[in-house]
Amino acid sequence: MTDPLISAEALGRRFSTGGGWLRPARSMMAVRGVSFQVDRGEVLGVVGESGCGKSTLARLVLRLIEPTAGRVRFDGQEVTGLGPGDLRRLRRRMAMVFQDPYSSLDPRFTVADALTEPFAVQGETPPAGRINALLDQVGLSEAMAASYPHQLSGGQRQRVGIARALAQAPDFMVLDEPTASLDVSIQAQIIGLLSDLRRDNGLTYLFISHDLGLVRYFCDRVLVMYLGAVVEVMPRADAAPRHPYTRALMDSNFVPDPTRRRTLQALTGEIPSAFDLPKGCAFAARCPRVTDLCRAENPELRELTPGHPVACHHPI
Amino acid sequence: MLLSVRDLSVRFGQVEPLSGISFDLDRGEILGLVGESGSGKSLTAMAVAGLLPLVSGRIAQGSVTFDGTDLTRLAEPELRAYRGRRIALVTQNPMTALDPAQRIGEQIDVVARLHLGQSRQGARATTIDLLTSLRIPEAAAISDAYPHQLSGGMKQRIVIAMALAGEPDLIIADEPTTALDVTVQAQIIHLLGQLVRERGLGLMLITHDMGVVAQVCDRVAVLYAGRLAETREAAPLFAEPRHPYTAALIGCIPREGMAPGSLAGIPGAVPSAAAYSAGCRFHARCARMQERCRTEVPLPALRPEGGALACHHPLGAP
Amino acid sequence: GSSEVGIPNYNPLTAVNTNAAFTMIYDTLIEQDGDLSFHPHLAESWEEAADGKSWVFHLKPGVKFHNGDPLTADTIVQWIGMFRSSENSYMIDNVEKVEAIDDLTAKFVMKNPDPNLLYNLSSSFMAIPNPRVVTELGEDYGITEAVGTGPFKLESFTLGQETVLVRNDDYAWASPLAENQGPPHLAKLTFREIPEDSTAFLELKSGGVDALLSLPTDYLGEIAAEPSLALAKIPGQEVYYMPINVTKEPFTDIKVRQAAALAINQDEILKNVFSSYGQVAHNFLISALPESKIDPALDISFDPDKANALLDEAGWVKGADGIREKDGKKLTVALWTQSDSVFRRLTEVVQAELKTVGFDPQIQTFDSSVIRDEYKKGEQQLAVRSYFWNNADIVDWFFGGDRVGYPNISMFNDPKAEELRAKAMTGSATQEERVANFLAYHAYVTSQFPYAPIYQPEQNMAFNKDRLVVPEVIHGNSVTGTVVQDISVKE
Amino acid sequence: MLSYLIKRILLLAPVFLAVSAVIFLILHLIPGDPVDNLLKVGSSASKRAEIEARYGLDRPLIVQYGMWLGNVLQGDLGTSIVTRRPVSQLIGQTLPHSLQLGGLALLLSSVVGILLGVVAARARDRWPDRLVMGGVLLGSTLPSFWIGLILILVFSVQLGWFPVSGARGWSSLVLPVITIGLGGIALVARVTRVAMIDTAGRDFVLLLHAKGLPPSRILWRHVLRHAMIPVVTILALRIGWILGGAVTVEYVFARPGIGTTLIKALNQHDYPVVQACLLMLAIAVMLGTLLGDIIQALMDPRVREAIA
Amino acid sequence: MSLPRALSPVVRAAKTPMGAIAGLWLVLIIAVAILAPLIAPYAYDAQNLPASFQPPSSAHLLGTDEFGRDLLTRIIYGARTSLSVSVISIAISVFAGMVLGAAAGYVGGAFDRAVTIVVDLSWSFPEILVALILVAIIGPGVTGTMAAICVAYLAQFTRLTRSQILAIRSETYIEAARSLGAGGRFILFRHLLPNALAPVLVAGMLATGDAIILEATLGFFGLGAQPPLPSWGSMMSSGSALLFKAPWIIILPGLAVAITVVAINLFGDALIGALDIKTRLREA
Ligand SMILES: Nc1ncnc2c1ncn2[C@@H]1O[C@H](COP(=O)(O)OP(=O)(O)OP(=O)(O)O)[C@@H](O)[C@H]1O
Numbered sequence A: 001m002t003d004p005l006i007s008a009e010a011l012g013r014r015f016s017t018g019g020g021w022l023r024p025a026r027s028m029m030a031v032r033g034v035s036f037q038v039d040r041g042e043v044l045g046v047v048g049e050s051g052c053g054k055s056t057l058a059r060l061v062l063r064l065i066e067p068t069a070g071r072v073r074f075d076g077q078e079v080t081g082l083g084p085g086d087l088r089r090l091r092r093r094m095a096m097v098f099q100d101p102y103s104s105l106d107p108r109f110t111v112a113d114a115l116t117e118p119f120a121v122q123g124e125t126p127p128a129g130r131i132n133a134l135l136d137q138v139g140l141s142e143a144m145a146a147s148y149p150h151q152l153s154g155g156q157r158q159r160v161g162i163a164r165a166l167a168q169a170p171d172f173m174v175l176d177e178p179t180a181s182l183d184v185s186i187q188a189q190i191i192g193l194l195s196d197l198r199r200d201n202g203l204t205y206l207f208i209s210h211d212l213g214l215v216r217y218f219c220d221r222v223l224v225m226y227l228g229a230v231v232e233v234m235p236r237a238d239a240a241p242r243h244p245y246t247r248a249l250m251d252s253n254f255v256p257d258p259t260r261r262r263t264l265q266a267l268t269g270e271i272p273s274a275f276d277l278p279k280g281c282a283f284a285a286r287c288p289r290v291t292d293l294c295r296a297e298n299p300e301l302r303e304l305t306p307g308h309p310v311a312c313h314h315p316i
Numbered sequence B: 001m002l003l004s005v006r007d008l009s010v011r012f013g014q015v016e017p018l019s020g021i022s023f024d025l026d027r028g029e030i031l032g033l034v035g036e037s038g039s040g041k042s043l044t045a046m047a048v049a050g051l052l053p054l055v056s057g058r059i060a061q062g063s064v065t066f067d068g069t070d071l072t073r074l075a076e077p078e079l080r081a082y083r084g085r086r087i088a089l090v091t092q093n094p095m096t097a098l099d100p101a102q103r104i105g106e107q108i109d110v111v112a113r114l115h116l117g118q119s120r121q122g123a124r125a126t127t128i129d130l131l132t133s134l135r136i137p138e139a140a141a142i143s144d145a146y147p148h149q150l151s152g153g154m155k156q157r158i159v160i161a162m163a164l165a166g167e168p169d170l171i172i173a174d175e176p177t178t179a180l181d182v183t184v185q186a187q188i189i190h191l192l193g194q195l196v197r198e199r200g201l202g203l204m205l206i207t208h209d210m211g212v213v214a215q216v217c218d219r220v221a222v223l224y225a226g227r228l229a230e231t232r233e234a235a236p237l238f239a240e241p242r243h244p245y246t247a248a249l250i251g252c253i254p255r256e257g258m259a260p261g262s263l264a265g266i267p268g269a270v271p272s273a274a275a276y277s278a279g280c281r282f283h284a285r286c287a288r289m290q291e292r293c294r295t296e297v298p299l300p301a302l303r304p305e306g307g308a309l310a311c312h313h314p315l316g317a318p
Numbered sequence C: 001g002s003s004e005v006g007i008p009n010y011n012p013l014t015a016v017n018t019n020a021a022f023t024m025i026y027d028t029l030i031e032q033d034g035d036l037s038f039h040p041h042l043a044e045s046w047e048e049a050a051d052g053k054s055w056v057f058h059l060k061p062g063v064k065f066h067n068g069d070p071l072t073a074d075t076i077v078q079w080i081g082m083f084r085s086s087e088n089s090y091m092i093d094n095v096e097k098v099e100a101i102d103d104l105t106a107k108f109v110m111k112n113p114d115p116n117l118l119y120n121l122s123s124s125f126m127a128i129p130n131p132r133v134v135t136e137l138g139e140d141y142g143i144t145e146a147v148g149t150g151p152f153k154l155e156s157f158t159l160g161q162e163t164v165l166v167r168n169d170d171y172a173w174a175s176p177l178a179e180n181q182g183p184p185h186l187a188k189l190t191f192r193e194i195p196e197d198s199t200a201f202l203e204l205k206s207g208g209v210d211a212l213l214s215l216p217t218d219y220l221g222e223i224a225a226e227p228s229l230a231l232a233k234i235p236g237q238e239v240y241y242m243p244i245n246v247t248k249e250p251f252t253d254i255k256v257r258q259a260a261a262l263a264i265n266q267d268e269i270l271k272n273v274f275s276s277y278g279q280v281a282h283n284f285l286i287s288a289l290p291e292s293k294i295d296p297a298l299d300i301s302f303d304p305d306k307a308n309a310l311l312d313e314a315g316w317v318k319g320a321d322g323i324r325e326k327d328g329k330k331l332t333v334a335l336w337t338q339s340d341s342v343f344r345r346l347t348e349v350v351q352a353e354l355k356t357v358g359f360d361p362q363i364q365t366f367d368s369s370v371i372r373d374e375y376k377k378g379e380q381q382l383a384v385r386s387y388f389w390n391n392a393d394i395v396d397w398f399f400g401g402d403r404v405g406y407p408n409i410s411m412f413n414d415p416k417a418e419e420l421r422a423k424a425m426t427g428s429a430t431q432e433e434r435v436a437n438f439l440a441y442h443a444y445v446t447s448q449f450p451y452a453p454i455y456q457p458e459q460n461m462a463f464n465k466d467r468l469v470v471p472e473v474i475h476g477n478s479v480t481g482t483v484v485q486d487i488s489v490k491e
Numbered sequence D: 001m002l003s004y005l006i007k008r009i010l011l012l013a014p015v016f017l018a019v020s021a022v023i024f025l026i027l028h029l030i031p032g033d034p035v036d037n038l039l040k041v042g043s044s045a046s047k048r049a050e051i052e053a054r055y056g057l058d059r060p061l062i063v064q065y066g067m068w069l070g071n072v073l074q075g076d077l078g079t080s081i082v083t084r085r086p087v088s089q090l091i092g093q094t095l096p097h098s099l100q101l102g103g104l105a106l107l108l109s110s111v112v113g114i115l116l117g118v119v120a121a122r123a124r125d126r127w128p129d130r131l132v133m134g135g136v137l138l139g140s141t142l143p144s145f146w147i148g149l150i151l152i153l154v155f156s157v158q159l160g161w162f163p164v165s166g167a168r169g170w171s172s173l174v175l176p177v178i179t180i181g182l183g184g185i186a187l188v189a190r191v192t193r194v195a196m197i198d199t200a201g202r203d204f205v206l207l208l209h210a211k212g213l214p215p216s217r218i219l220w221r222h223v224l225r226h227a228m229i230p231v232v233t234i235l236a237l238r239i240g241w242i243l244g245g246a247v248t249v250e251y252v253f254a255r256p257g258i259g260t261t262l263i264k265a266l267n268q269h270d271y272p273v274v275q276a277c278l279l280m281l282a283i284a285v286m287l288g289t290l291l292g293d294i295i296q297a298l299m300d301p302r303v304r305e306a307i308a
Numbered sequence E: 001m002s003l004p005r006a007l008s009p010v011v012r013a014a015k016t017p018m019g020a021i022a023g024l025w026l027v028l029i030i031a032v033a034i035l036a037p038l039i040a041p042y043a044y045d046a047q048n049l050p051a052s053f054q055p056p057s058s059a060h061l062l063g064t065d066e067f068g069r070d071l072l073t074r075i076i077y078g079a080r081t082s083l084s085v086s087v088i089s090i091a092i093s094v095f096a097g098m099v100l101g102a103a104a105g106y107v108g109g110a111f112d113r114a115v116t117i118v119v120d121l122s123w124s125f126p127e128i129l130v131a132l133i134l135v136a137i138i139g140p141g142v143t144g145t146m147a148a149i150c151v152a153y154l155a156q157f158t159r160l161t162r163s164q165i166l167a168i169r170s171e172t173y174i175e176a177a178r179s180l181g182a183g184g185r186f187i188l189f190r191h192l193l194p195n196a197l198a199p200v201l202v203a204g205m206l207a208t209g210d211a212i213i214l215e216a217t218l219g220f221f222g223l224g225a226q227p228p229l230p231s232w233g234s235m236m237s238s239g240s241a242l243l244f245k246a247p248w249i250i251i252l253p254g255l256a257v258a259i260t261v262v263a264i265n266l267f268g269d270a271l272i273g274a275l276d277i278k279t280r281l282r283e284a
């Protein structure tokens, strides 16, 4: 294997809120020391509950927001240090698909306008036939080019979003919960489409979701996040979870098979506030395996078996 | 039967988004009502709870027989005596389901005071017991809190407590967990299952997730575009789905060990209520579509192997 | 009328403006009737020295201030002393000093003879306050308290809103012009300041007030239509006129000035704007003044043919739209007015009349209180305004060469006029000489057309005849304490 | 809550500074030299300088502002150039009239506006709604001076029920309050209607119905209470608007008040009085927002908590 | 955005019953204003003093005023003044407000805060006060009125534009554009401003109605159009002096104002419906 296509080193992002006249400024680390690599052609999944920093991580990777720590490399080039011009050129090679297909298209733009935008931004006009080719690629009819977003269904809009991401033929795509607001039937369509595109175009994906079942189905490796930090990286989708949190996520997944009903080892306790993280392990308050050590000391991410890092004092 | 819905149709002016729905639900049983968005699940719930006038809809046809009484024949004040007392509702988004300006306790108390005639203190004691039984720590403190002070999972428990406060016979839960995190979602679903078993309630659980249905429901009614596709006991439904739509829905959930690329999905999208096609409404998306499906509406028919089915060309048949 | 509102206080020593209530709280030494004759009041009689260098005034005995202090010659001495530093000290510029000859006799020693002294002493600015109280109260005098010898006492005063007066039960020294020499018939008087003319009239019409001290002129026509309302007339002291700025093109040309003046149709205005109440004006002074009787040939009267001819002569040619032009320039002129409704109405008529002879007047409206500042800039061409005065020295005030800008808004500064003016102002020892000198001055100014006369209103007190009984004939030059003496409430 | 109040008031300080500076500056842009008003024609330059010195008009603007602000903070609003009386005295005489008028108009607009809004919202898209909203629209599109004049014509001149003008007793308040109130009613009714409809469609209201509560109780105890939050906020924000809107009405009814005083002073270039009037209105605006925040906090526990 | 598409909401609005009636009146009154010299029966300044205060008759359909001028003629010309003053000044105000609001919303930081404070404060002051002060500064007349209206409404449009920009800025399609490499200016001109345009224009239209009232009020104070040029406000101003004698002089222009403003509001509402921007306007 050659170099990874993309790699992140100790990425961190701090947000401050309040700081108005009345409220003291509070700050929180939305992403804490996240490192990973994605190889060419690989799909890396990121799972975690709402607010754990998945979207922030996605934005950091594409440098849509500036990191407060760490750096990102894309194909050997350091993304974090690029000037505006270079960054814009680099953006041809990486693209993003957003969670909400309803607000990710400008309501005033026709589908054709939306698909022209990636070229316009780069100061180009799309080559003849390119728009139709893109529509074809995502399974939309060419007649749709003149439609406005409000005339499309959610699934169709998401296809347009994907086509827009594909416009400049990128190498790498960040998919931020691309199916979370769609019906399961449509989700399955979109996942199918994404698989086909990857197969045909040799794309590399960073796939974000809160659905562990889906991630394990779609991804090669899975990064599990909890409160901004990585708690486990599963080397294969079907690997057994070692972190109690991953385990809990897995148990929470409903299998469509009445013969395999699970009993749940209920998590107790509440998620700590990101503004006021406890000293030890962030998961300690809810963990069934918690000990005093967990409350006192934050576990480092370490490889239990090669290629399978886990941040837990008492891995399963 | 605790609840028997027969041939229920709902209209908004000229539009009929829900037609000919029938299903049954007994005490101690969980009925899963599944279907994609816009299939009419929430409307069914509203119709059963008699809340359609709130959204200016009406029951055009059919009956909702609850414990022997046809609710569709009752006047609003009589119906109100059922609501909250014998039929309770849990809605999708706990973040918006509570009055943000009233303390938690008061919002629960009012049910017991109104329907069970309890005193202020009595109602509060009931509330605290209820909260404790829902495994809410420090129930007394929580009941003095305002909704915004609680997490989403906690709020959903409060909404469930509110539903239980009238000691109802039937709970209608409309996607009670879609707004929640996966871990919390699982807990709430299991909690509801537990309550049904312990208290012998009937639970109508609305969801679009076949996984949820598989995990807790005894019986399933599958809706598509405002019509019933299939109803059956859960185990045989999953083992051998008869309606192509049921099968397709199950096929949309990735399972462990599924080969990459084998997730099927259903082509196309649910039609909107104003533009239902003639014949079987699923025909445009159906792999087994035949000429007859375009023109003739398949009516739900009871089947010898149990449940009802509305399909001209069911799976397993030639 | 606008002079009735906006009085900041009831201190005659600081007043820049007085109102009727002043004349009811205070008395003056001398009273002037509507026919401009002088009559005794606090001064029973007076003598002027033959050389005009001194005047002796004999005070009425038994006069008391509201607080019981007697009025003596000493009071006069102190008061005149205070008056010297007042805003209106010019009225006694010619007075050297005042001596108390005895308790009731005061002697005014003059620097120069001043035939106008009686006039000044009858002015409401020379109402006599109690000098002791003025000194005691300082800034508050005239606001919280005002002590005079008049028929009414000040009960309360709310700035800009109302003044309440109550009867002075000790009053026994009314002017001989009044029939009732004892305390007034009315026990209490409330003066309301109503800034809008229309509102004031509606108040009268709807019974909100019993009388309007001066009915806005444009409502004269409405009185006849109201059975409950009546008018009490007093000879007027006001003249409406149109000043013409002689320094601004095209009015540097006397022909154009004359044409503008002759375009004013005084009769039409009298009839249609003022419902034929009052009289037309043909020169600058009110008709009651002897100085107004200039050579009738010099009087300015409506003559559109002559106006047109003059403009033709001056080279202004009528265009297709009826507006005259000369050297490609239109005869567009600025016509200023103030925002009071009567002025706005009158000005629109004047505008239309000027238009008929080929002017294109553009109206600009200013608030009455700021128009003065605007005039000072000297940008006006024509204006419609009025003055309120019953003495010929007003000609000096408005056309004196040293007052160019303001109040001489015609910017009139003519050597010959200055000569005549000096003679009129300071060169007259006797009243007769003064009249003759002013006649000449007035006539010359008029012949130069720095203004166009328009209209002389009467003063009209409008009242509700179901509520008030007002004598047939009213004496005084306005509605003063003397007038109110004879007014009573209808039983 | 107390500490919140203190903070809120402290927060007003810089705003007040900014506002007062703006007011002070604007006034110096108005043409016309007030000194001219004070001088007799032909006065000497020294007399002019003396007057300028007396009113501090010869100093640099920033110094004048400092002096003025310092005095204002001590309750000294200066001396009116025209009447030469302390401005505070003038304000003291006129402000109560404006407060009375504004307060009653506010009361009228809130009570009637909320009632109409509730009626319209309950009958949404049916004829009572159309009728109310149509009336409200008409009421808000007629110029207030016009309404005032017509009311005078009908009720004072024709019917003689109320006085034409002035501020003499309660009867003279009726027509002006109605005139201002009409605009306020329109505003409140509209906001109430929208807020009621919004709230009625919220999940928690559905759940209240599902609990079997009587509709009237849901309407008055829950829906209206929530709908009131935006209504109160708007009303509070618009206090200055209502007081200022009274300018026209005070003028039409020749009522003493900040409005008439302001217009008169503006016409007379009486700087200190104009400044004082504007300052009073600005303070009313600021107090309005403060009041709005406080009421909002009392009604909404989320806000209460955020500020605690 | 092609022209037909830009106009399609207007067409849709005009197809609602209320929108149709309101639109018809607006078209009518605008036509009347434009064609005034052709359709007015008399000259607007033709005095005929003996014929003053005539009630409506066949010679003067709406009667005459205090100078015997034909009221119908003056209302027709008044439409010209009132409409052009309010439309032009609001148009300028909308433009300036958009520039300022966009700058504030786009630049952010201290500039934004300064603009917000000023705008919020002046927004809390009634427009009539702002206008009165401005006319005092600029001087009365049509120009002064236009400037006053312009400034009086500036706060509203600045505020609205800014809030629209802020709301739109958090839409995902903006982030999507950024992920494609779009720079700030590109986003401002291609997404932010065009999307903010519709609500601001509609607000501008509604404000035109208010501006007509404001113009009338200034006219009533004698600060608007100077005689003999009629505007609805100045007509009412002179009419108010003789209210009891000839009430039609003031009632008729008042009705003209009211009907026109109601029409503007109704059409504006219809337009809001057609553009589906109700919530966006309300949030602002
Ligand atoms: N611009 C921002 N300013 C302040 N806080 C932010 C900002 N963006 C995100 N956050 C906070 O950072 C945390 C992580 O947010 P993020 O959107 O990355 O979560 P997520 O995992 O994508 O959640 P979800 O599943 O809900 O999309 C949250 O607590 C969020 O409130």
Ligand SMILES: Nc1ncnc2c1ncn2[C@@H]1O[C@H](COP(=O)(O)OP(=O)(O)OP(=O)(O)O)[C@@H](O)[C@H]1O
Pocket: B012, B015, B017, B035, B036, B037, B038, B039, B040, B041, B042, B043, B044, B055, B056, B057, B208, B272, B273, B274
């Ligand atoms: N108030 C209403 N007026 C008109 N049509 C309505 C109304 N409410 C719902 N509908 C229509 O009824 C159909 C069913 O809606 P319903 O809300 O029951 O769907 P659902 O199955 O609950 O979907 P979801 O999963 O999105 O909640 C939809 O097509 C919807 O457009």
Ligand SMILES: [Mg+2]
Pocket: A054, A055, A056, A176, A177
């Ligand atoms: Mg996210």
Ligand SMILES: [Mg+2]
Pocket: B041, B042, B043, B174
């Ligand atoms: Mg639903």
